[in-house]
Amino acid sequence: MTLHTRIRTILGVFAIAFAVAFVTPATAQSVNPQQQSVKEDQLLRELNKITGRCTLPNQTACTIEQPVGRDWREFHQVTLRWIAAISIVGVLALLVVFYLTRGMVKIESGRSGRTVTRFNGYERFVHWMTATCFIILALSGLNITFGKALLLPIMSPEAFTAISQWGKYFHNYLSFPFTIGTVMIFLMWIGGNIPNKTDVEWVKRGGGIVGKDHPPAYRFNGGQKMIYWIVVLGGAAVAISGYILMFPFYGTTVSGVQLAQIVHGIVAALFIAAMLGHIYIGTIGMEGAFEAMGSGEVDVNWAKEHHKLWLEEEMGKGSSRAKAQPAE
Amino acid sequence: MARMKFLCDADRCIECNACVTACKNEHEVPWGINRRRVVTINDGQPGERSVSMACMHCTDAPCAAVCPVNCFFTTADGVVLHSKDLCIGCGYCFYACPFGAPQYPRVGNFGSRGKMDKCTFCAGGPNPENTAANYAQYGTNRLAEGKLPLCAEMCSTKSLLAGDGDIIAKIYKERVAKRGYGSGAWGWKTAYRETIAG
Numbered sequence: 001m002t003l004h005t006r007i008r009t010i011l012g013v014f015a016i017a018f019a020v021a022f023v024t025p026a027t028a029q030s031v032n033p034q035q036q037s038v039k040e041d042q043l044l045r046e047l048n049k050i051t052g053r054c055t056l057p058n059q060t061a062c063t064i065e066q067p068v069g070r071d072w073r074e075f076h077q078v079t080l081r082w083i084a085a086i087s088i089v090g091v092l093a094l095l096v097v098f099y100l101t102r103g104m105v106k107i108e109s110g111r112s113g114r115t116v117t118r119f120n121g122y123e124r125f126v127h128w129m130t131a132t133c134f135i136i137l138a139l140s141g142l143n144i145t146f147g148k149a150l151l152l153p154i155m156s157p158e159a160f161t162a163i164s165q166w167g168k169y170f171h172n173y174l175s176f177p178f179t180i181g182t183v184m185i186f187l188m189w190i191g192g193n194i195p196n197k198t199d200v201e202w203v204k205r206g207g208g209i210v211g212k213d214h215p216p217a218y219r220f221n222g223g224q225k226m227i228y229w230i231v232v233l234g235g236a237a238v239a240i241s242g243y244i245l246m247f248p249f250y251g252t253t254v255s256g257v258q259l260a261q262i263v264h265g266i267v268a269a270l271f272i273a274a275m276l277g278h279i280y281i282g283t284i285g286m287e288g289a290f291e292a293m294g295s296g297e298v299d300v301n302w303a304k305e306h307h308k309l310w311l312e313e314e315m316g317k318g319s320s321r322a323k324a325q326p327a328e
Numbered sequence: 329m330a331r332m333k334f335l336c337d338a339d340r341c342i343e344c345n346a347c348v349t350a351c352k353n354e355h356e357v358p359w360g361i362n363r364r365r366v367v368t369i370n371d372g373q374p375g376e377r378s379v380s381m382a383c384m385h386c387t388d389a390p391c392a393a394v395c396p397v398n399c400f401f402t403t404a405d406g407v408v409l410h411s412k413d414l415c416i417g418c419g420y421c422f423y424a425c426p427f428g429a430p431q432y433p434r435v436g437n438f439g440s441r442g443k444m445d446k447c448t449f450c451a452g453g454p455n456p457e458n459t460a461a462n463y464a465q466y467g468t469n470r471l472a473e474g475k476l477p478l479c480a481e482m483c484s485t486k487s488l489l490a491g492d493g494d495i496i497a498k499i500y501k502e503r504v505a506k507r508g509y510g511s512g513a514w515g516w517k518t519a520y521r522e523t524i525a526g
Contacts, residue, residue, distance in 0.1 A: 050369060052368045052371060053369075057360070067518045168417075254422070
């Protein structure tokens with residue numbers, strides 16, 4: 001139906017409603033004054049909520065009934081808990097099994113003793129600022145979803161409230177550096193993270209951690225690009241939905257806030273699960289990987305095995321970069 | 329013990345807002361918070377109805393279910409109350425509440441909404457004594473004094489009924505039988521999973 005015909009239909013309905021309203025009162029009132037009155041069931045069937053006019057400055061108070069809160073309750077109490085528990089505990093279990101079978105991926109040719117700069121000070125600062133915020137945000141967020149089931153039974157309600165209250169403040173205020181960090185990550189690493197042909201090959205060969213050999217990769221391999229986009233897109237989703245929750249009712253109704261919480265909860269749970277994998281590979285999963293974000297200097301042999309094409313690029317840039325190193 | 333409920337007979341409500349005023353005055357509810365409000369549906373059109381709405385003290389209350397710090401409890405009278413000492417002001421009870429009952433002293437920027445406030449069915453807070461501290465947090469405990477909620481007591485047309493759910497349902501049914509019509513007990517299906525034939 002075009003907009004035009006739709007408007008015409010609506011006008012027609014109004015005209016009929018007006019005619020009915022105009023003609024009937026004299027007879028209807030003596031029979032049943034309730035005949036035309038608004039009915040709860042009908043309103044709920046039509047809009048699934050009941051809103052009217054109220055004289056309060058807080059216009060959200062004009063909605064007197066929204067049974068849809070029941071669905072949100074079901075999501076928050078049941079669905080979200082299952083999604084979060086399965087994804088987070090599932091990934092943890094997978095990582096334990098993986099570590100026990102595969103162990104730490106060693107630098108096959110041993111350490112060369114020579115290093116190459118992988119991430120400079122600025123990049124590491126952004127990474128750790130975002131990472132620190134993320135960990136605190138994740139823990140305080142998990143506390144909101146699982147705290148009363150896991151923590152409340154082992155402490156007094158007052159102590160649990162104190163923890164949750166502080167958690168809430170940290171969660172709200174650390175969202176700002178986290179968002180800034182996510183934007184900076186997006187900008188500073190976008191260059192190396194556009195998917196290309198090398199990634200297809202990399203994924204086919206199971207990458208450097210699942211597969212047995214070392215498919216060539218530029219500065220960021222297929223897995224790291226995945227992490228990059230999870231951080232950028234997931235970070236954007238949790239930030240936007242989070243700010244809707246922090247500044248409620250600016251352009252959203254209660255339904256919008258419920259939707260924002262659903263997005264926030266699901267994305268955050270999957271985000272945490274993905275980051276557990278990221279933390280694993282960056283620490284106990286692979287020898288020589290942590291240094292990239294630790295000191296910023298990685299062993300040349302590590303780079304050769306995991307980021308061959310990147311190392312060639314770096315070497316190709318000539319000695320200028322290598323010479324510049326000691327000055328830093 | 330009685331199971332306390334509210335019932336608003338929308339066919340009697342004249343939107344005088346006496347219930348709102350009575351509530352605000354009795355409990356000295358701060359600016360910006362309305363434990364009870366009157367909303368007019370289809371205002372100015374034939375068949376408009378006004379409904380006075382507050383916390384309905386639901387059976388299996390959604391606010392209590394979603395609260396991350398379990399600050400809600402239901403009294404022996406079926407009144408849903410919460411502890412402001414435990415509340416962290418997260419706002420979740422407002423998302424889940426079918427009646428928009430939870431209110432926050434501040435708009436909510438930076439998540440500092442303050443402690444949630446809502447209708448107590450004039451039953452005070454977790455601590456039943458009418459102390460000054462309790463009054464400042466929750467208002468008076470009229471139930472402890474053997475009185476019913478002031479909003480319903482003050483209703484000029486006796487549209488708003490508060491008290492034992494069975495008794496107010498009986499009163500409403502008698503009214504409907506006598507006058508021959510009734511638009512039903514607004515919110516009862518959502519709050520108590522039951523209806524009164526209108």
